[in-house]
Amino acid sequence: MHEQDLGESLTEQVRAAAAAGTPLRIAGGDSKAFHGRQVDAGCTSLCVAGHTGVVAYEPTELAITLRAGTPLAEVEALLSEQGQQLPFEPPAFGPGATIGGAVASGLAGPRRPFAGAVRDAVLGVQLINGRGERLDFGGRVMKNVAGYDVSRLMAGAQGTLGVLLEVSLKVLPSPQGELTLVQEVSASQALERMIRWSRQALPITGLCHTDGRLYVRLGGGEQTLAETRQQLGGEALGPGPSFWADLKEQRLPFFGQPGPLWRLSLPPATPLQDECLLDWGGAQRWVIGDLAADELRERVARAGGHATLFRHHDGRGEVFHPLPAPLLALHRRVKQALDPQRLFNPGRLYAEL
C-alpha cells in the first residue's frame, strides 16, 4: 500500500485558506461528488486523496487507524487478508473512494441494521478544524468516554465540520461462511417476514426486497447456516455476480430506472406506501420518480422518518431533509464552533451551513 503523510501540507493549506477567507471543497476520490448539495461557488479544492497509509492495525484489537485518503478498496483488501471487515459495509460508488470519504458521507451498506452504522464503528479521528488546528479526538480503543464525542460527529457531516486526516475504526471478523436465500414474495409479504425475523435472534446480515423477490443473507458456521436455512426456507442463491455488492453500489436493474432517486429512512415496520426497493429490513427504502418533494417529505416525517434526494438532481435545492428551526439554529452554532469562517464544504449539507 502506498504510504504518504500529507498532514502538514494539508494543515498549511487550511491555515492559508483561513487567513485568506477562501472556502474549500474537500475531496478524497470524488466518488461521491453527486451526494449532497453543490458547494458554494468560489471554493478552492482541497485534495486529501494523497494522504494515505495504515497508521496502526492490530487485528486482535479489532481496530484500524488509517490516513483519510487511503483507498477504500485497499482497506477492504487488507482487512480481508486477516479475515476481517468494516462492519458498515460502505458503498464505494467509484474506484477512487477513500476511507475518509466513507466516514464523511456516513453511507452504509446492507449490513447496517445488523452490524451498525458508520458512526457506530468510529473510534477516533484526527482532524483539522476551521482555525487550522490539528486535533485528535476519541482514540483507538473500544470504550472511551473522555470528552465530547467529536469523532462520531464527523460521520455523515459531509466534511462541513473539519478535514479528516485520520480515522480509527472498529472492525469485525468476517463470518465463517455466508449464504443468501431467495423467496418469491410480494413487497408486503416481504416486509411482514422482515419484521418477524428481525424480532428473533437470527444470524441475518442482509434483508432486501426488490422485483418480487426477498433476499436474506446469513452469516456464520456451517451448522448455523444449515439450521437457519431450514428454519426460514427459500432457494439458495447460486454463485455469480454478488447481489449484495450490486445492491450496495446501486447497480441492480431497479437503480437504472429514469428519474430522481429518493432515499427514505423509516422505522422498519412502517406500512408500505410507495413502489420501492426495500433494504435494511425495511428501514431504508429507495424510490425513483418525479415525486412532489414537500408532500413526500411530510408523509415520511409523519411516519417518523426522513427523505433524502440521493441522485439525479441539480444539487441546488434541499437534498437532505429540512430541519426544524430550533435544530437548524443549533446546527449553525455547532458549525460555528468547529468552522467559524464557514470554510469547509459550504452549502454541501444545508445552504446555511
Next chain:
Amino acid sequence: MSAQPATTSISPARRQELIRALGGVLPPAALLTEAEELRPYECDGLSAYRHLPMLVVLPETLEQAQAVLRICREQQVPVVTRGAGTGLSGGALPLAHGVLMGMARFNRILGIDPDNRCARVQPGVRNLAISEAAASHGLYYAPDPSSQIACSIGGNVAENSGGVHCLKYGLTVHNVLAVELLTIEGEQITLGSRALDAPGYDLLAVINGSEGMLGVITEVTVKLLPRPERAQALLAAFDDIETAGAAVARIIGAGIIPAGLEMMDNPAIRAAEAFVHAGYPVEAAAILLCELDGTNAEVSEQVMVVRRLLLDCGAREVRTASDDAERARFWAGRKAAFPAVGRISPDYYCMDGTIPRRHLGPVLRRIAEMEQEYGLRVANVFHAGDGNLHPLILFDANNPGELERAEAFGGRILELCVEMGGTVTGEHGVGIEKLDQMCVQFAPAELQQFHALKAAFDPDGLLNPGKAVPTLHRCAEFGAMHVHGGQLPHPELPRF
C-alpha cells in the same frame, strides 16, 4: 471561548428570589430548600466528594422542567441534572450556588414498539426496568452497567454507560435511537429518530456521554434486541495473567466475538469467592469468564472452538457451565466483585481506564510496582474483551492521608493508560474526578474545541459547569506539578 459558570456564589436575597420564582412554577413537594431535605442529594456514587446544593427541584412534567430552566437562565443560576445518583465520577455533584434538578419523577415507560424494536421511556426509568418491560416480546435492552437495577436511562445516556456486554453489543451510544432534549433556553429538540438515522449532524452521538453539560434529557428511545436463543459460559483458570491476556487475543483472532469476556486477578478472585462461593479456583493467578450467545447451532459451534483455544493457550482448567444455574454461578462472583472487595477493605477506589489489550501485561506490572510505592493493595477486574480495566485500590479513609494516596495512585494509573495509547475513562465518565487526567490526554487546543462545542449548546455555561472538561488554567496548574515525558504539557501557558 471557554464556557465558565456565570456565578460562583449567591446572596441570600437572590436565593429567596429564586425560590419565589421556582415556587410559582412547581408544586410545593417538588421544591426542596431545607438542609435536611437537600442532604440526600449532596453526592452521587463518588461519595468522597460532597456539597449541599443550593436548592433541589424535582419536576414531574416537561412544562415544569422547561419553566425551571427558563428561570435559571434568566437568573443566571447553574443547573446540575441528576438521575438515580449512581454515577461513579461525580458528574451529578451539586453546586453550592446551583440548582440540582432531579429527574426521578420522569419514571414512566411510554411505549414498547416490538415491530420497530424500540422502547420510548422517560429518563428516570431504571435500566433494568426496560428489559423487564420488553421481556414479554422476547426483546431486551442490551447495555447492562453493574448498577442496572438502580441506575436510570437518562443518566446512562449522559454518561454513555457500558457494562459487561459492550464488545458485542456496544455502549449506550450504540443502543439509543433518539432523545428529547431541553436546551438551557427551555426549548425542546429531538435528536435521532425511530428510523436508523436522522438528517443533519449526529448530535445524538454528542449527547451520549456529554455528562449533562449540553442539555436536559426528557425522553429516550432505546433500541431493543431479540433475546438470544441460548447463552453459554466458560470459566478458564490461568497460572499467570499474561497468558490469560494472550488467550483473549486468540479468541478474538479466531473470529469469535463473545457476548462477555471478563478477567479477574487473584486478589479479586479471592475476594469474590469468599463473598459468594461461586466455586472459583482461588489459587489461579487469573480467571477468564467467556459468554457466547446466539442461536443454538452458533453457540454449539463456538463453545467447541473457544474451549480448545483456551486449553491451547495454557489454561490449567476450563469449565463449561452445564446449565443456566451454573452459568449464573460463574457470573455471580464477577458481578459481586465490587461489594466483595468492599468486604475485605474498609474503602476502595474504582478506576476506569481503557488500554489496547496487548499492553495488559506491562500495565499490570506497573500497577503492581505502584502498589509498593503507594503502600496500597489493588484488586483488578477487567472487561478483557474491550480493554476496559477496573483496578480497585484498597484503602482505609480513617487512616489519615490514605484517601489522598489512593487518589494520587488512581491518577497515576489513568496517566499510564494514556501513555499506553488508551483513555482515562472507558465508561464511568470524567465528572469531577478525572479533570486533571483530561489535561494529560488532551492538548489545550482540543480542550478549547470541547469548550466551544459546549458553548454552542449552552452559551452562558449554566449546565453542569465545571465538570467533564477542565479549564486551561486548571491544566496549567496541574501541568506545573506533573512533568510528562520530560516535557511540560502546556509550555505556552503562563505558570502561577
